Amino acid sequence: MIKPIMAKSSKPGKKKVQTDKQIQKNLLLWSIAIPALLVLFIFAWQHRAGISYLFVKWFEKDKVEREDLSKYDIRNKELMRRHDDKIYGIDVSQYQGEISWDEVLTIQEEFPIDYIFVRATMGEKAKDTKYHKNWKAIKEKNKLRGAYHYFRPNENSAKQARNFIKTVKLEAGDLPPVLDIEEMPRNQSMDSLKVGLKRWLLLVEEHYEVKPILYSGDKYFADFLEKEFADYTLWIANYNFWIEKPKKHWNFWQFSEKGTVRGIKGPVDLNMFSGDIEDLEALCIAL
Template sequence: MSCEEPIKNENARGIDVSRWQGNIDWACVAGAGITHAIAKMTEGGDYTDPTFVENFQGMKANGLKAGVYHYFRALSSTPCEQLANIKARLAEVDFKLGQDILAIDVETNRNEGATADQMADALFQLVTLVRVSLLEGAYPHIYASPNIWNNRVAWRQYDFSECPLWIANWNVAEPTVPDTWSKQGKSWQWWQHSSKGQVDGIRGAVDLNWVRP
């Protein structure tokens, strides 16, 4: 490759969506070159995103590699209640084990009252339940920002490194991979690099991701 040639990004283009994106034209999204997408599915023990089924079916019908995410709640519901919610919603769609992604979204919003130990304890329980009861031994992805993971989750108490990393790190040339993964010689699988993307078929802003092959 000569110095004049542009550097090619070998990563696939992905987005993640929820009810905030409204009605999505998935055919237009696919036509815009988006090949991967993850839809918000559930939160805690009793919430379902109202656009989940429509979004997941739209992704699959238009050939996108599809995924779902569950917004983790450390205190308002138990890991078992959250597992039941995830199971019930997955039963409504054609979720393919070994093919489709299931991610657990770890944030501090609506988890403000939880200590770092409580975050880690409940998250590890939920990861274990999902792995054993739903994914036949496979690990769910973990979504988190470097700051929240390092400072609001007592991650040293457990080995989360088997969970593929979906890192949220905006406005940087390269994301910061937390020690949980980097010290095991691992890196990110999904990188949410912007929250202000514009994609054909979606009105308003949408999260943009790079996805490693």
């Protein structure tokens, strides 16, 4: 009798089980990888300019600096055109190096420069190395000029006032002296700092017989100074691209630190005065 041939059982083998697990694992990886790559691609496309900047900044530093300035030039020009009823000026210090004052006439070849602030002193003893040269050159160009002191919170305020008074000889027609406060105190309270600021302002006002201008950053002024110093002529710095006009209490608005002016190498601070030239001249020391 011939025995029937029995078909071999088709039990799933170990190899097939492993393959199924591998397929599931691969599917899981792709389900994560594809959305992640898509998000990365979208991010890279949206931020391609910034990525390009990062890519070349170590190898083409000069190109990056030119591109940055071009971006700021566009914004600055648009802002000044929107406020063509205002007048504009710059402020300089030793950081601008040697300035070709014969060429310093306009901002971006379009907006006349009507006034210039110059850093004179810093702290108790320091003097800007280009102050005297810049101060004299501006007078020769018949521009309105003003001098400012950079206040160092951890140094004696009376000595700082004397440093400024000894260095700066204001004349009739010059803008009032300026106190620049930007730093936080390290070894005294903010209340103590404000006492020092008031002392500097009073000593300088007594000497020149004109009330000084107060310069500070927008947030610094709002957080610490507004309550007690709001009655001063204010020069406020705020470089935020989303700010399109000065606040009502800003007499001067430093709206950019990336300005382009022929005759000055590198960027320079740009300022807007909230008034016309007659208003600015009325602010100057009486003739």
